[in-house]
Amino acid sequence: xxxxxxxxxxxxxxxxxxxxxxxxxxxxxxxxxxxxxxxxxxxxxxxxxxxxxxxxxxxxxxxxxxxxxxxxxxxxxxxxxxxxxxxxxxxxxxxxxxxxxxxxxxxxxxxxxxxxxxxxxxxxxxxxxxxxxxxxxxxxxxxxxxxxxxxxxxxxxxxxxxxxxxxxxxxxxxxxxxxxxxxxxxxxxxxxxxxxxxxxxxxxxxxxxxxxxxxxxxxxxxxxxxxxxxxxxxxxxxxxxxxxxxxxxxxxxxxxxxxxxxxxxxxxxxxxxxxxxxxxxxxx
Amino acid sequence: xxxxxxxxxxxxxxxxxxxxxxxxxxxxxxxxxxxxxxxxxxxxxxxxxxxxxxxxxxxxxxxxxxxxxxxxxxxxxxxxxxxxxxxxxxxxxxxxxxxxxxxxxxxxxxxxxxxxxxxxxxxxxxxxxxxxxxxxxxxxxxxxxxxxxxxxxxxxxxxxxxxxxxxxxxxxxxxxxxxxxxxxxxxxxxxxxxxxxxxxxxxxxxxxxxxxxxxxxxxxxxxxxxxxxxxxxxxxxxxxxxxxxxxxxxxxxxxxxxxxxxxxxxxxxxxxxxxxxxxxxxxxxxxxxxxxxxxxxxxxxxxxxxxxxxxxxxxxxxxxxxxxxxxxxxxxxx
Numbered sequence: 001x002x003x004x005x006x007x008x009x010x011x012x013x014x015x016x017x018x019x020x021x022x023x024x025x026x027x028x029x030x031x032x033x034x035x036x037x038x039x040x041x042x043x044x045x046x047x048x049x050x051x052x053x054x055x056x057x058x059x060x061x062x063x064x065x066x067x068x069x070x071x072x073x074x075x076x077x078x079x080x081x082x083x084x085x086x087x088x089x090x091x092x093x094x095x096x097x098x099x100x101x102x103x104x105x106x107x108x109x110x111x112x113x114x115x116x117x118x119x120x121x122x123x124x125x126x127x128x129x130x131x132x133x134x135x136x137x138x139x140x141x142x143x144x145x146x147x148x149x150x151x152x153x154x155x156x157x158x159x160x161x162x163x164x165x166x167x168x169x170x171x172x173x174x175x176x177x178x179x180x181x182x183x184x185x186x187x188x189x190x191x192x193x194x195x196x197x198x199x200x201x202x203x204x205x206x207x208x209x210x211x212x213x214x215x216x217x218x219x220x221x222x223x224x225x226x227x228x229x230x231x232x233x234x235x236x237x238x239x240x241x242x243x244x245x246x247x248x249x250x251x252x253x254x255x256x257x258x259x260x261x262x263x264x265x266x267x268x269x270x271x272x273x274x275x276x277x278x279x280x281x282x283x284x
Numbered sequence: 285x286x287x288x289x290x291x292x293x294x295x296x297x298x299x300x301x302x303x304x305x306x307x308x309x310x311x312x313x314x315x316x317x318x319x320x321x322x323x324x325x326x327x328x329x330x331x332x333x334x335x336x337x338x339x340x341x342x343x344x345x346x347x348x349x350x351x352x353x354x355x356x357x358x359x360x361x362x363x364x365x366x367x368x369x370x371x372x373x374x375x376x377x378x379x380x381x382x383x384x385x386x387x388x389x390x391x392x393x394x395x396x397x398x399x400x401x402x403x404x405x406x407x408x409x410x411x412x413x414x415x416x417x418x419x420x421x422x423x424x425x426x427x428x429x430x431x432x433x434x435x436x437x438x439x440x441x442x443x444x445x446x447x448x449x450x451x452x453x454x455x456x457x458x459x460x461x462x463x464x465x466x467x468x469x470x471x472x473x474x475x476x477x478x479x480x481x482x483x484x485x486x487x488x489x490x491x492x493x494x495x496x497x498x499x500x501x502x503x504x505x506x507x508x509x510x511x512x513x514x515x516x517x518x519x520x521x522x523x524x525x526x527x528x529x530x531x532x533x534x535x536x537x538x539x540x541x542x543x544x545x546x547x548x549x550x551x552x553x554x555x556x557x558x559x560x561x562x563x564x565x566x567x568x569x570x571x572x573x574x575x576x577x578x579x580x581x582x583x584x585x586x587x588x589x590x591x592x593x594x595x596x597x598x599x600x601x602x603x604x605x606x607x608x609x610x611x612x613x614x615x616x617x618x
Contacts, residue, residue, distance in 0.1 A: 007551070019398070110297065110300070112302060113297075113301075114300075114301045114305070116549055116550075116552055117301055117549075117551070117552055117597060117598050117601050118301070118305045118552060118594055118597065118598070119555050119556050119559075119590070119593045119594065119597055120552060120556065121310075121556030121559065121560070122556070122559075122589065122590040122593055123309075123590065124307070124314050124587075125574070125578065125586065126309070126313075126586055126587070126590060127312055129578060129581070129583070129586065130312065130313060204438060204440075205440075207440075208440030208441075208442070208443070209440075210444045211440065211442055211443065212440065212560055213562075214439075215442060216563070216575065216578050217503050217578070218578065230446075239450065239454055247450070251443060251446065251447060251450075254443055255439065255443060255447075257437075258438040258439055258440065258443070259435055259438055261432075261438065262434070262437065262438030263434070266434070281594070
């Protein structure tokens with residue numbers, strides 16, 4: 001709790017935190033939605049924003065405000081699945097490679113380096129095309145998780161490498177603490193903030209890819225996500241027909257989410273190490 | 285020493301990455317329950333083309349041959365490599381019978397030109413701006429630049445490119461909405477044509493450039509901020525060396541090194557980003573080719589693009605890695 005209070009003193013972390021709280025609250029509104037998001041034509045089509053339809057309606061006959069609550073919820077769920085599952089892989093790989101060193105380190109780092117060099121986006125597209133029929137929120141999350149761990153495993157490994165050289169490791173090993181206990185009890189507390197900050201970055205990356213895949217038509221387009229909302233808006237030429245309320249809703253919501261997540265992670269990294277913020281290369 | 289300690293392991297890694305990457309590309313379509321041949325036929329049917337029962341067997345046989353699906357998995361794998369070594373990626377299904385290799389060759393100059401200019405410019409400008417912003421970290425302009433970067437940096441390529449498209453092609457109609465040159469223009473080496481291409485490439489280039497610059501700016505700024513505290517910089521300052529000399533000669537040169545490694549590591553992301561940006565602007569490079577192949581379900585074309593990209597990217601990364609000792613006198617592997 002003290003750590004959290006310290007973090008909130010940083011304006012970036014505070015802004016990121018409150019924007020994300022708002023987004024989660026917005027997503028929770030979907031449980032009270034008066035319309036079913038999978039049905040079309042529940043409201044008149046192409047209405048401008050008004051007192052009755054706060055953000056207007058789209059060409060599928062859906063209320064954009066309520067659709068957006070579902071979209072944010074689903075996108076966040078995809079990001080959480082992708083983030084949490086890939087954290088398990090990244091932490092395992094990073095800790096094993098960092099702590100054991102030697103051959104296992106070389107093999108694991110070879111695998112993660114290869115994943116950084118190869119254009120993963122194309123691999124994901126290839127896989128997504130083939131599983132398009134069975135693509136739902138969970139499979140998409142898992143698909144992104146398989147590819148999203150390499151960079152973070154490297155970061156965790158380098159932290160474990162430096163922890164391994166510390167005095168307390170020798171003390172622990174010499175006093176007979178087992179490897180598992182050493183890693184889980186002694187290293188985990190040090191690594192938790194780093195793991196958390198990579199989790200946030202990874203979630204942003206997952207949402208970015210979800211949007212891209214959706215716009216390419218590679219995910220189930222009947223499930224409302226930020227990406228599929230944008231897909232339908234583009235598909236119905238909402239830009240040319242100047243239906244700004246429709247196009248801009250998913251764009252502005254996703255920009256808010258990306259900036260908020262980024263500021264959260266920058267807040268945590270600066271707290272960890274003000275001199276050298278450790279960050280992911282980009283959101284893809 | 286250099287050859288044994290560095291070059292050979294690095295070359296082995298290079299070959300292994302390509303080998304594994306292409307093997308994965310080979311396995312992906314085969315490990316899934318649905319048969320790509322039947323899938324293609326279903327898609328043809330969904331598109332409304334009527335197939336006569338007699339021609340069905342012929343089409344199935346042709347498709348099996350085309351996807352390289354005849355024989356045991358091991359035989360398929362062997363045949364797959366043989367074809368690759370001949371530079372044969374098969375034929376595109378929806379632009380039948382154009383070879384995939386030819387389609388890639390047409391699209392490649394567009395992507396290569398776009399990527400080469402933007403990546404180099406982004407790296408150079410971003411690093412120089414970042415170095416000065418890091419050296420003068422307390423000045424007002426440095427802080428405001430940092431604030432702008434803090435908002436742009438987290439945006440994914442698709443969202444950023446689309447926002448630029450909305451702003452500069454729809455709201456303010458400064459630039460064309462799509463394409464690589466005016467419709468129906470033949471590529472010639474004349475000034476109007478080159479102007480036309482540059483005008484069409486401006487927005488896609490700008491969006492890749494700005495996103496790239498944001499990344500380099502930020503990392504460079506942090507590196508420089510930590511280098512500035514080092515004693516050799518203090519010493520140069522106290523010795524009365526001009527500040528511009530300190531920044532350009534001492535600080536930037538030392539801080540540049542991690543940025544070269546960073547460039548090698550992030551090429552994959554930059555490349556993917558460029559493909560996505562091309563899709564947004566319908567720029568006629570590999571990205572749009574990929575988009576068309578997704579829309580039409582042209583699996584051979586996607587495989588071709590992926591394999592080509594794996595080889596190209598790993599090769600460029602290898603070259604950057606091998607050139608690294610030229611920039612860093614401490615690593616000469618002697």
